[in-house]
Every structure is written in structure tokens, then in C-alpha cells.
Amino acid sequence: MVLERNVYTEDGPTLRSMNIWIVNQYAGAPDQPGFTRHYSLARELIRRGHRVSIVATSFHHTLRKDTRLEPGEAWRYEEVEGVPFLWLRTPAYRGNSAARVWNMVSFGLSAVRRSRPEILGVPDVVLGSVPHPFIGLAAERLSRRYRVPFVLEVRDLWPDSLIDLGDVSPFHPFILWMRWAERYLYRKSTRILSILPYAHEHMVRQGAAREKIFWLPNGIDLTNVPSFLPPPEGETFTVMYAGSHGLANDLDRVLDAARLLQNEGGERAIRFVLVGDGPEKERLMEKARQMGLHNVEFRDPVPKREVFRVLAEADAFLLLLKEAPVFRFGASPNKLYDYMAMGRPVIFAVNSPYNPVQESRAGITVSDASPGALARAVRDLASLSREEREAMGRRARAYVEEHHSFPKLAERLEGILQEIVPLRNRP
Incomplete structure (x- = not known):
């Protein structure tokens, strides 16, 4: 004291x-x-x-x-x-x-x-x-x-x-x-x-x-985060977004990328899980239905103390924001540090000079705002070995422990x- x-x-x-x-x-x-x-x-x-x-x-x-x-x-x-x-x-x-x-x-x-x-x-x-x-x-x-x-x-x-x-x-x-x-x-x-x-x-x-x-x-409050746990084994590669569904979050890009990946073959099927709520959620859910997406799941928001149990289901996380001049001053969303603390790689799709994912070598940075570039990043991450992704996750965890x-x-x-x-x- x-x-x-x-x-x-x-x-x-x-x-x-x-x-x-x-x-x-x-x-x-x-x-x-x-x-x-x-x-x-x-x-x-x-x-x-x-x-x-x-x-x-x-x-x-x-x-x-x-x-x-x-x-x-x-x-x-x-x-x-x-x-x-x-x-x-x-x-x-x-x-x-x-x-x-x-x-x-x-x-x-x-x-x-x-x-x-x-x-x-x-x-x-x-x-x-x-x-x-x-x-x-x-x-x-x-x-x-x-x-x-x-x-x-x-x-x-x-x-x-x-x-x-x-x-x-x-x-x-x-x-x-x-x-x-x-x-x-x-x-x-x-x-x-x-x-x-x-x-x-x-x-x-x-x-x-x-x-x-x-x-x-x-x-990040690390007392609420479990010790490093490897992602679950399975035939599906789960990419998760957890946060607000608003204009700035550019989740249309996720749906468009999901459509590109839906019919692709590969060793593991890729699915997207979007957790949270916001003014755009109902529209996004209707868009996914009209697009016939069966590789996208929407979930309700959960209390903060329970969110890490949900995040543990993911193989990787998504952080994305719309292209906008205001982000030239940087972005520091809470969800990024939650992701990194979970010890998973992060796909960082934000046009910002501040990039902890790149600095810590904890994932993939997407500089192109197109759905195709996001789909390629997801595909590339899924194709890495489990050991390579775990190394990214451990670097992410170490970074937030030291700085955040x-x-x-x-x-x-x-x-x-x-x-x-x-x-x-x-x-």
C-alpha cells in the first residue's frame, strides 16, 4: 500500500x-x-x-x-x-x-x-x-x-x-x-x-x-487472463473478432473476405467468429445471410471477466479499422491487448503508424484495405505450422506483459x- x-x-x-x-x-x-x-x-x-x-x-x-x-x-x-x-x-x-x-x-x-x-x-x-x-x-x-x-x-x-x-x-x-x-x-x-x-x-x-x-x-489486467494455453486441436481454423460492431470497425471487409474463402479447399476449413454488439450488427447479420455465408458466426457480447474463456476458442484474432485520416495519430483499442495476452497471433489490418503486432512479431500486418488482402492474410496464417503460430503468440504475451x-x-x-x-x- x-x-x-x-x-x-x-x-x-x-x-x-x-x-x-x-x-x-x-x-x-x-x-x-x-x-x-x-x-x-x-x-x-x-x-x-x-x-x-x-x-x-x-x-x-x-x-x-x-x-x-x-x-x-x-x-x-x-x-x-x-x-x-x-x-x-x-x-x-x-x-x-x-x-x-x-x-x-x-x-x-x-x-x-x-x-x-x-x-x-x-x-x-x-x-x-x-x-x-x-x-x-x-x-x-x-x-x-x-x-x-x-x-x-x-x-x-x-x-x-x-x-x-x-x-x-x-x-x-x-x-x-x-x-x-x-x-x-x-x-x-x-x-x-x-x-x-x-x-x-x-x-x-x-x-x-x-x-x-x-x-x-x-x-490488460493479466490477473484475469489464463496462463498460455495452446489453441484447440481441430479441423477448423477459427479467426475471431471481439468488440464493437460499428462504422469504424469495418466488419464488411470480414464478410467479403469470408465469401472469398468459403469455397476454397485446404487442409483446414476457415471460419470467422464475430463477438459483440453495436449499431451495425443487425445489418451485418442480414448481409451475411444474403451472401449465404456459412463460415461466419455472430455471437452476443459477454462480460469482461468471461471474455477470455471465449477468446480461448480462437486460433487467431482480427483487428481492423476503416481507412481514415484520424488513425494517422495511432490506435490503441482494448481488444488488441486482450488478443495479445491470450497468446495467439493477430492479423493487424489498421493503417496506423503504431503497430504493436509488427513491433513484437506477433502476427501478420495487412496494409491493403481490400477483402482479398485480408483473405490472403488469413490463408497464410492458417498455412503456418502450429509451432510458428505458437511462437507468435508467446511473443504477443511477452509484449503486453512488458508494456501494457x-x-x-x-x-x-x-x-x-x-x-x-x-x-x-x-x-
Whole structure:
């Protein structure tokens, strides 16, 4: 515990525990599918002696329903395996509609109005984790209320992601407002954390000071991952994708590649398993039916603590994103580190300068965005010997153990926050 690391001198402590608020609308718990980055970081920081609370919505983005609150409840405090959550009610929505925008606005307003310091304690620092600016604006407002530092964590570069992937005009009034909010948050933040390794190039052009930007990538909680297990023996070579089924994920390319491979011969049949949910899933399932694909299986999302049992069925994994200018700043999807931790080769089909698969020699990189190139990569991987694929998988596991374990990421975050949280003498 960090309490043992607090050093006392005649002038007071030189290192102290902190009360950290993390505001992230989409933060999840391990009993749910989805995003558990902040749960894992919070758990590690709590182990180091800090107090950490997560403010999130009870409406689950993937499941599209309220998962925590009873009818009539506006909020609820809950400790999930030792990690405090303040769940806030927000309106339901489906797809990328006006109702989703209202859901975002509602969360920002509720986070400010229902912050509950009598339960969470007065914060020493407030961290707002965004894709959309309403989260950041709420966190910045809370930091001003309690006169503490504001840390902005950027997971997606909005509005650029909407412009590049959603085909929205950069001159749309809502996009112009979001650009103003982005620049405002860069100016007001004490520190900026980026999940994307090269996002500082964009942020500096938008007015952020380079010296306050730090890279803190996504990671993996290895305590939940089984030790290395070889893939199952069998006549079928299983390629798995586990994650969101959205516009950015380019799963049409998988279906088109599956059609190319469906009628091919070979020593082992190839099948694709797509696990998860998202706004494109129903359309993709209908497309697969119309194409007559019998080598593609769609599965429902599973809670985070169960996902590794499902991943163990795969011989290899798929990571792909649409071609878009925004990915020139890198990509750091959670699913990549889950894949690599399982000790399986990965087909990396993302046009990005940051490529852990290539760096660790843990799979095959596809630079051509065509379905044919993806089909060739799958075929080439399936044709390798079992020993060659296992060697790739072991290199993948070693890479995430060294660079992306949550204890190491939490230690890095702790150091960043300790630099900006003022020391206070204790009685």
C-alpha cells in the first residue's frame, strides 16, 4: 500500500495518497461487456493507497439498456469488487441519433449536479475521460468547483473522428461547437493524457501545450487472463473478432473476405467468429445471410471477466479499422491487448503508424484495405505450422506483459498526478 510509502519530514509528507475522481460516461465493471480501463486503473491505484471513484452512466452503450438503477432511482453508489462507482441515470437511445446527443448532454449535467462529495469525499484531482466533450466539460466544471487540478484524458479525437468516419461536414454547427470545446479543454487542463501515441501532433495544432501531454495507452489486467494455453486441436481454423460492431470497425471487409474463402479447399476449413454488439450488427447479420455465408458466426457480447474463456476458442484474432485520416495519430483499442495476452497471433489490418503486432512479431500486418488482402492474410496464417503460430503468440504475451500491464500503467498515472496535486501537511 502507498500508505507505507508516504515519507514524513519536518516539513510534512513528500508523497501522499490522493482522492481521485474519474468521470467517464462509458466506464464499465467487469461483470459487464465493454470498457473496463478505468476500473482496472482504479483498482491498482487503490492498492497503492489512493482513494478513487468512478462517475459513469447506468445506461450501457453496448447492451442498450439500464444495467444498474431501479425505476425511479436517479443515481446509485456501488462498490464493485472494491472499486467505488457512482452510477447516474441518463436517457435511453439507439444508434447515432439526436437521442444519443441528449444522452451525452444529460450525463454532463448530471455529473455536475449529482457529484456527491459527501459520499466520494472532496477530490484532490478530477480526471475527465472523453470521447465527447460533454464529459470533459463536466469534469472541468467539477475541478473548478473544488479548486483542484483538471486532467483531460483523450480516447478519441472528436470531432475529427466524426468528420472522417461519420462523413460529417467540418462546417456543421455542432462540429464547430465541438472544435471550440476541444480547444477550450486543452487550454483548461493541467495535464492531458492521450491513449493515441501520436495525438500530441494534433493537440498542439489545436492550441495544447506540448509539455503537458502524456501518452498512457490502453492495457490488460493479466490477473484475469489464463496462463498460455495452446489453441484447440481441430479441423477448423477459427479467426475471431471481439468488440464493437460499428462504422469504424469495418466488419464488411470480414464478410467479403469470408465469401472469398468459403469455397476454397485446404487442409483446414476457415471460419470467422464475430463477438459483440453495436449499431451495425443487425445489418451485418442480414448481409451475411444474403451472401449465404456459412463460415461466419455472430455471437452476443459477454462480460469482461468471461471474455477470455471465449477468446480461448480462437486460433487467431482480427483487428481492423476503416481507412481514415484520424488513425494517422495511432490506435490503441482494448481488444488488441486482450488478443495479445491470450497468446495467439493477430492479423493487424489498421493503417496506423503504431503497430504493436509488427513491433513484437506477433502476427501478420495487412496494409491493403481490400477483402482479398485480408483473405490472403488469413490463408497464410492458417498455412503456418502450429509451432510458428505458437511462437507468435508467446511473443504477443511477452509484449503486453512488458508494456501494457495495468500495474505499470497505474504507476505511470500515479506519477503524473503526484506532480500536480499539491502536498498538504497532515496533523
